Amino acid sequence: MSYFRCGRVTFNFPGKNFAAAIPHCRWVTSKSAQDFTCIPGPVSLPFVGNTYLYKLGIYSVFQYHKVLQTLHAKYGPVVREKIGNRTIVHVFDPDDVKTVHSIDGKMPEVPPLQETTQIYRQKRNLSLGLGNTNGEEWYRLRKAVQQMMMRPKEVSHYLPLQDKVAQDLLKKIEKSLDSNNVISNIENIIAKWSMESSGMVCFEKSLGCLDKNETTADRMIKANRDIFILGGILKFALPIFKYIATPKWKKFLEAEDFFYQKATSYVDETVDEINKLVEAGQLKEDQYSFLAYLLSRKDLSRKDVNIITLSLFADGLSTTSPSLVFNLYCLAKNPDAQDRIYKDIMKNLPEDNRITAEAINNFQLLKSAVKETFRLYPIGTETSRIVGKDTILGNYVIPAGTHVDLNQFVHFRSSKYFHNPEEFLPERWLREAQGTAINSAGMHPYLLIPFGHGTRMCAGRRFAEQDLYTSITRILQNYQLELVDPSYNMEQSYQTLLVPKHPMLLRFIRRKQ
Known part of the structure; x- marks a missing residue:
């Protein structure tokens, strides 16, 4: 399997000649990108997946946003979690978020906004x-x-x-x-x-x-x-x-x-x-x-x-x-x-x-x-997609049909992206502030959406x-x-x-x- 990558955006076009003509692009193959099963994450048990972590109180449902921050800190920019029989890939890097959106197409597919509400509406016709x-x-x-x-x-x-x-x-x-x-x-x-x-x-x-x-x-x-x-x-x-x-x-x-x-x-x-x-x-x-x-x-x-x-x-x-x-x-x-x-x-x-x-x-x-x-x-905590085609996120091959949660909120208080991240500074978003000391790190367009x-x-x-x-x-x-x-x-x-x-x-x- 071969992909061509321009910056962090990855496409699965057939043929290397297309990419060779474009500067700053490289090919990622199944040899350099790791398999989906290699994506790190907490230990998953048969039938229950990772739900035992929530049942035992190791992870708190009511503090799920902090669970995601823990997963990012422990496992990196791409993490796999299994809730029962559902596998979710958490993506944290805004460049990978951009990659996901770049393949949205005319009708992006998403998991239910609230599965419980979806089931309720189905039952009530x-x-x-x-x-x-x-x-x-x-x-x-x-x-x-x-x-x-x-x-x-x-x-x-x-x-x-x-x-x-x-x-x-x-x-x-x-x-x-x-x-x-x-x-x-x-x-x-x-x-x-x-x-x-x-x-x-x-x-x-x-x-x-x-x-x-x-x-x-x-x-x-x-x-x-x-x-x-x-x-x-x-x-x-x-x-x-x-x-x-x-x-x-x-x-x-x-x-x-x-x-x-x-x-x-x-x-x-x-x-x-x-x-x-x-x-x-x-x-x-x-x-x-x-x-x-x-x-x-x-x-x-x-x-x-x-x-x-x-x-x-x-x-x-x-x-x-x-x-x-x-x-x-x-x-x-x-x-x-x-x-x-x-x-x-x-x-x-x-x-x-x-x-x-x-x-x-x-x-x-x-x-x-x-x-x-x-x-x-x-x-x-996230927006979600069912990726429509095989793609690469964080150097892992993500198969088409995978549920991907985009969790870039974990960076909202990071000094990597924001000057004085803990401070309430509305001026950082003013256009004239771009490139100034208040906004020296620059604003990634797929970070805060x-x-x-x-x-x-x-x-x-x-x-x-x-x-x-x-x-x-x-x-x-x-x-x-x-x-x-x-x-x-x-x-x-x-x-x-x-x-x-x-x-x-x-x-x-x-x-x-």
Whole structure:
């Protein structure tokens, strides 16, 4: 078997003459690249693979991000792990990440975003959605939502709605402050903000998550948290639950059923309202834009519409919500940076106080701060691929069809890639900082890609970013943030994604208007 390599990118073209004409390229053969079985990793036992390490407490599921750091430190840039009968190759080097993405093709194949959710949807005869499908079925769904969810102009249509919810969040914060201007349950409030904002985008109405319907919101937040906690635990368990309804699987089904049924009721109510307006000839062009657009697509079934809407509605609870918590922590922990970002926001905010797409484009320091927070406190541990062809990663031959997890987050606090890696320095991401002392190591383009890369990039990325920018802007415009305990250090817990491990006590000091 022969491959030609240009830099670290490897292709399996037939014939050496092609590579000979290209400088800086070399051939890697089966003689120089090691076999797949040579990839290092922890000792695997028959039937159980490496799950015994999690069962015995040697590895912790809730600290899976630290397990990955341990695997990288002990075994190197490519590691093989076996969970039950599933073999996963962990890739840590951003050059190898680039290699994987270089062979993505038109329809990259991925393992299920959450296998437990995929199984649930199959059992309930639901559409699987974007994150749990591949091939033509994935491409059909992606093509249908691309215009609405991924084009900046289309997403900016929802900016006034998201800003309204950001201002509702301010009212909730003000009501929740104690006599010392402290909020003890900021994580819960932010989760409700996330649901309210997603509901405003999907259904163009208030769900009352921040006021009258807080009890329902609390139940939905708990159900969503259970889905992700149990999904994370079952990911590292023997797949007995696929054949026998174990207690954890039953609890998972209960949480999924409750959340899906409640969210679907919101979809049904909105669809009924749209149909009534259509029948009366009263539906305005810019009314119920998200759902009306999905319903107008002949290539989407009602099942597809439900799941796509559910995904956008629910995903923020597990992604945007902890992201905002991490951002508020970084701002409170770094008052000088917070002050610089506040001044930059006020300098670029229009006189009429509206947050517009143009204003957000000018919030360069704020956008850099959000990116810096993703570096220090990533939401996920990996993006995944099923490699479509034989390739070489870290000098090992990876056969087509192998599940590869891209775990470059282990380098986010490495001095090899970042100057003063433990410091919160938003300026490192500003374009003018490239090549300066703050950014002397240079930025690898495949190192920090929190929403993924290419055609399988997170479909809700622009909505999530817009939510973060508007909420942080409104909070900093009205409050100075301060940690009640200056010595508090944020830690993360793995629950399918990474969330705050402990509650954060945050003081909101009102700014003079």
